[in-house]
Amino acid sequence: MDRSPTPLDxxxxxxxxxxxxxxxxxxxxxxxxxxxxxxxxxLNHPGLPGRPDIVFTRAKVAVFxxxxxxxxxxxxxxxxxxxxxxxxxxxxxxTARDRAKDAELAALGWRVLHVWEHEATGAxxxxxxxxxxxxxxxxxxxSHRDRTSHPGSGNG
Ligand SMILES: [Zn+2]
Numbered sequence: 001m002d003r004s005p006t007p008l009d010x011x012x013x014x015x016x017x018x019x020x021x022x023x024x025x026x027x028x029x030x031x032x033x034x035x036x037x038x039x040x041x042x043l044n045h046p047g048l049p050g051r052p053d054i055v056f057t058r059a060k061v062a063v064f065x066x067x068x069x070x071x072x073x074x075x076x077x078x079x080x081x082x083x084x085x086x087x088x089x090x091x092x093x094x095t096a097r098d099r100a101k102d103a104e105l106a107a108l109g110w111r112v113l114h115v116w117e118h119e120a121t122g123a124x125x126x127x128x129x130x131x132x133x134x135x136x137x138x139x140x141x142x143s144h145r146d147r148t149s150h151p152g153s154g155n156g
Contacts, residue, residue: 026117026124027053027065033125039132048110050101054128059135062105063113063128070094073116111135 031054034041045055045062052062068076072091079087102112113131115124 026115026119026121029121030054030063030065030115030124030128033121034128037125037129039129049104049108050098052105052112056132056135059111059132059139060109061111061113061128061132061135063115064098065115065117065124066098067117071098071114071116073118076118 042055042057044051044053048055048062053065054063072095105112111131113128
């Protein structure tokens, strides 16, 4: 973990102290909502690139809940006033790392989903559920391919 080369201004250090807590809240809400809908998943899968926050192992769907500040949400991201260049470089590295992890996961056959911490829980859960359903359906369709049934032959 790299550190700021010079002391931060009070506002920035206060925000950074708040950051971990405010990051986990939307994630917890999303987990509760997905659970309520009957979806089952694993958390912070250590064996996967980037340790996705929510992981559906069978459907191979990985979900990241991204904080607006660190992951540069287009609506809320700001650059701290002090050490602007240092922050900008750090954010650029973060974004590049995010994209690299996405590519790694995709190469391993995972569907990667990013949810912003500011997204409404219901809307975020809808997106996750849709991706999950799509994967479950297409995967089970693939595994039944060797069956010798003839759908649409019209006996009945
Ligand atoms: Zn945001």
